[in-house]
Amino acid sequence: MKFRTFTRHLREGSKNIFRNGWMTVASIGAVTTTLILVGVFLAIVFNLNEFAKNIESDVEIKVLVDLTTEEEDVLALGEQVKQVEGVENVYFSSNDEELQNLIESFGEEGRAWQLFEQDNPLNHAYIIQAEDPQETERIALEIAEFDHVYDVNYGQEVVDKLFRFNNYARIVGLVLIAALVLTAVFLISNTIKITIIARSTEIGIQKLVGATNWFIRWPFFVEGLLLGVLGSIIPIAVVLIGYNYVYENVANQINIGFVELLPFNPFAWYLALVILLIGATIGVWGSVMSVRKFLHV
Amino acid sequence: MILMEDVHKVYPNGVTALNGINVEIKQGEFVFIVGQSGAGKSTFIKLMYREEKPTKGKIIINDIDLNQMKESRVPYLRRQIGVIFQDFKLLPKLTVYENVAYALEVIEESPRMIRSRVMEVLEEVGLKNKARMLPAELSGGEQQRVSIARAIVNRPKIVIADEPTGNLDPETSWGIMRTFEEINDKGTTIIMATHSKEIVDSFKKRVIAIEDGVIVRDEQRGEYGYEI
Numbered sequence: 001m002k003f004r005t006f007t008r009h010l011r012e013g014s015k016n017i018f019r020n021g022w023m024t025v026a027s028i029g030a031v032t033t034t035l036i037l038v039g040v041f042l043a044i045v046f047n048l049n050e051f052a053k054n055i056e057s058d059v060e061i062k063v064l065v066d067l068t069t070e071e072e073d074v075l076a077l078g079e080q081v082k083q084v085e086g087v088e089n090v091y092f093s094s095n096d097e098e099l100q101n102l103i104e105s106f107g108e109e110g111r112a113w114q115l116f117e118q119d120n121p122l123n124h125a126y127i128i129q130a131e132d133p134q135e136t137e138r139i140a141l142e143i144a145e146f147d148h149v150y151d152v153n154y155g156q157e158v159v160d161k162l163f164r165f166n167n168y169a170r171i172v173g174l175v176l177i178a179a180l181v182l183t184a185v186f187l188i189s190n191t192i193k194i195t196i197i198a199r200s201t202e203i204g205i206q207k208l209v210g211a212t213n214w215f216i217r218w219p220f221f222v223e224g225l226l227l228g229v230l231g232s233i234i235p236i237a238v239v240l241i242g243y244n245y246v247y248e249n250v251a252n253q254i255n256i257g258f259v260e261l262l263p264f265n266p267f268a269w270y271l272a273l274v275i276l277l278i279g280a281t282i283g284v285w286g287s288v289m290s291v292r293k294f295l296h297v
Numbered sequence: 298m299i300l301m302e303d304v305h306k307v308y309p310n311g312v313t314a315l316n317g318i319n320v321e322i323k324q325g326e327f328v329f330i331v332g333q334s335g336a337g338k339s340t341f342i343k344l345m346y347r348e349e350k351p352t353k354g355k356i357i358i359n360d361i362d363l364n365q366m367k368e369s370r371v372p373y374l375r376r377q378i379g380v381i382f383q384d385f386k387l388l389p390k391l392t393v394y395e396n397v398a399y400a401l402e403v404i405e406e407s408p409r410m411i412r413s414r415v416m417e418v419l420e421e422v423g424l425k426n427k428a429r430m431l432p433a434e435l436s437g438g439e440q441q442r443v444s445i446a447r448a449i450v451n452r453p454k455i456v457i458a459d460e461p462t463g464n465l466d467p468e469t470s471w472g473i474m475r476t477f478e479e480i481n482d483k484g485t486t487i488i489m490a491t492h493s494k495e496i497v498d499s500f501k502k503r504v505i506a507i508e509d510g511v512i513v514r515d516e517q518r519g520e521y522g523y524e525i
Contacts, residue, residue, distance in 0.1 A: 005405050207384055208346075209451065210376035213369065213402035 005215070013222025017230075019053065023191040024227065030187045031282055034180040035275050039239040041173040042271055046205045048169065050262055052162045055155070056133040061140045064123040064150040074124055077148050081126055084142055086135040088128075095122040123150055133274025181282055188227050188286025188291075192220050196294045217295065221287050228283020229276065236272045243268045298324050299455070299486070301347060304354030306340050306510075314340035316510035318354070322488065324454065327481045329497045330490040331521055332507040338490040342459050345488070346378045347371050359454055376404060379448030379456040383463035385440045387432040387447075393419065394428040397446045403449065418446045422476055438469030443478065449480055449504060454482060458489040462496065470496065494521040 002135050065074055082090050093101075103110035116122075116124065128143070130136045136154050144152040189266050196203070206216050247264045301321040306315040314337045321330055330338050343349040344356055347363055356363040359377055366374065387396050394415055401411045419425045422442040432440050438482060448456055458477070462470035474496055481487045491497060495521060497504060504519030505512055514522065 002405055004408070009403070201386065202388060205388065205399070206403045207372075208375060208380050209400035209403060209447070210372040210374075212372045215403060215405070249357075 009218040009222050011271060012219035013226060016192075016199075016219065016223040017226055018137045019198065020191055020194055021193055023187075027184070027187045027191045027227045027286075030180075030184040030185050031228055031279055032034075032234045034177070034184045035232050035235035036238050036281070037180060038110070038177050038278060039271060039275050041177060042274065043243060045166065045173065046267070047261055048166045050260070052166060054260060055158065055162065059127040059130070059133050059136050061130070061154045063126040063128065063152050063153060064145055065125065066148045066150045067122075067123055071280045073148050077146060078238040080127060080130060080146055080261050081143055083141055086131050090132045091127040093125045093127055096121045098122045098125055114274065121140055136269050139167065142291055167277055170269075183281050184231070185286045185289065188283055189289040190225055191227065192287050192290040193294050195220065195223060196290060217291050220291050221284060224283040224285075224287025224290075225280055226282065226283065227286070228279040231283070232276045235275050235279075238273065239271050239275060240268050243271070283288030289295075298305060298357070298359065299343075299362075299488075300324065300355070300357040300409055304344065304356060306350045307352045310311040313510055315344075315351070316514060317483070318507075320505065320512060320515065321341065322484055322486060325481070325484050327478075327500070327502040328489070329504045329519075329521075330488065330502060331492075331497060331523065332416045333523070334492075336507045338507055342457050342488065342490055345455070345457055346375055346380055362502075365506040372404075373374075377454050379445075379451065379453040381444050381448050381456065381458040383440070383460040385432070385444040387440060387443055389432055392429050392431055392492060393424055393435070393443050396432065396443055397450050400447045400450050418450045420477070421449075423444045428458060433491055436441045436469070437465050438472055441465060441469075441473055445473070445476055446494060447479075449485070453485065455486045455488065457486070458481040458491055460492060462491065462493055468497065474500070494523070 064079075065077060067219070069077070078090060078092055079088065099113065099116060099120055103113045104210060106113065128139065130139050140152045140154045203216060244264055247268075259275050299320070301318050301320045304315055304318040305313075307313050316337075318341065324354060330341060332338050340349060342486050344351055344363075345358060347366075351364075358374065361370075363374070388399065388442075396414045397418060398411050401414065406414075416425065416428070417430055422445055424439060424442055424446065427435065427439065432443065435443070436495060441464075445456075456477075461477075462473055465473065468492065477487050477489065478500075501518045504514065504521070506514035507520060
């Protein structure tokens with residue numbers, strides 16, 4: 001395509017945008033609504049995924065040693081645990097240390113537990129991290145079979161629940177977004193249909209004097225693309241400003257270790273790019289549908 | 298050159314428009330197509346610039362077999378054929394100049410070539426001084442000249458006109474016909490469907506009469522032949 005022709009298509013396509021008035025507004029509005037929801041949804045899903053990943057990598061196995069175990073058996077158990085396949089490191093936490101942690105975790109009220117310092121009812125514990133978090137469950141079950149093991153705790157269930165929740169959220173979100181995308185595509189294709197009908201004389205003359213089919217189609221693709229891209233401006237602004245706000249304000253308030261939002265840069269910019277691409281795709285898709293159906297070239 | 302062999306056309310609604318047409322038109326001929334309304338004249342014309350496809354039969358235009366031509370080649374066929382209609386089909390918002398230039402713009406000619414060629418053609422049809430006017434500011438005859446200018450601006454080998462004088466008064470029609478003659482004198486084939494007995498009878502050109510989808514008469518230096 002010659003550069004001259006290319007600029008002509010751009011010119012014609014943008015003229016059509018203004019010719020269609022309210023239909024253009026409706027299409028852009030539909031794309032805008034869709035993309036705002038897409039943006040919010042993607043931001044949530046990606047962050048939930050990140051949370052789950054963070055928790056998973058923090059998952060520890062806590063092996064409680066029987067109260068009656070002799071000291072040398074406690075040490076032997078430690079050695080035995082280290083030999084288990086997939087264990088990355090093992091940390092021994094004595095019952096005194098466990099009590100100290102317990103007291104600290106309760107803050108002011110933890111003082112009540114200080115009574116037990118003379119007669120510690122807690123178990124010694126081994127804290128184990130797996131090389132691969134997915135292996136946590138297998139390792140825990142294996143260790144639970146060892147002698148002198150009172151109990152084995154691990155956080156796998158929490159992670160599993162979070163992943164399951166993520167999956168549900170994703171399915172619901174995707175269905176909702178698919179419906180919105182289809183609505184937007186439909187509105188865009190209708191807008192372009194109106195252009196095609198309004199310009200049928202012109203198209204007829206173009207065909208008559210030998211314009212190629214692609215020459216006739218291009219302005220309509222440009223129109224669709226512009227509708228999609230214009231519809232993505234507000235959503236991009238909403239995502240950038242909104243995410244920045246949440247990241248700066250909310251994220252600092254809740255500081256629970258694993259709840260750490262993806263940093264604004266680059267995440268919000270990637271999100272903006274994705275929104276722009278989805279907008280453009282919706283636009284082109286809508287125009288392709290109309291052009292195929294109503295433009296008989 | 299145009300060649301049709303045993304051409305049939307049945308429309309999807311079951312109407313048979315053409316029922317075995319055989320004809321050969323040589324380069325540079327001037328041919329009138331006559332016949333009653335609904336006889337198949339318009340279909341005959343539409344087949345030539347591939348607006349319609351034949352149901353059966355062979356059509357060759359300038360050595361191209363239209364049955365074997367790819368769909369994507371149709372625009373290039375049309376660049377060799379200028380088409381003119383009774384209702385002019387001009388774009389109302391474009392000036393005379395722009396309407397003619399449009400035909401060259403959409404086939405991606407260079408701006409410099411477009412400028413010189415459009416002025417040349419407007420001079421040929423006698424509208425050079427009205428280049429900046431809108432179609433609505435012109436008379437019917439002048440509008441038809443614009444559409445002729447648009448049809449020939451691309452130097453086609455064949456010009457097809459479907460009742461080009463149908464909306465014009467007799468005097469204006471003569472002017473248009475003289476323009477067609479001039480175009481024909483330069484070697485362009487002219488095929489013109491018409492209902493005008495005066496024009497056909499006084500021009501003494503080849504006349505092809507179509508009735509019920511078949512050619513019933515094909516005469517060199519023929520006459521209109523129907524009572525009005």
